Amino acid sequence: DAGLIAEISGGAMPRQVIPASMFSHITCDGDITGDAVVDLSDLAVLLANFDASPATTADGDIDGDGVVGLTDLAMLLAAFDSTCP
Secondary structure (H helix, E strand, C coil), X not given: CCEEEECCXXXXXXXXXXXXXXXXXXXXXXXXXXXXEXXXXXXXXXXXXXXXXXXXXXXXXXXXXXXXXXXXXXXXXXXXXXXXX
């Protein structure tokens, strides 16, 4: 797996390796699982993590505010049963 190596210049902090598994990418709003369909599997992930903070897109934080909340749920429901490009 590819990943990322982060280094903060001028500091005493050593390089940090961030594995690719820590990254997620939503292909379209509501597609949390990345299968190109907004369906019950996406809703299940969002509801399982509802009110989680801090949260990532893999947790269901669709709007990127760090919290899985009502806005994320509304975005998912608006796209429900759609296929992503």
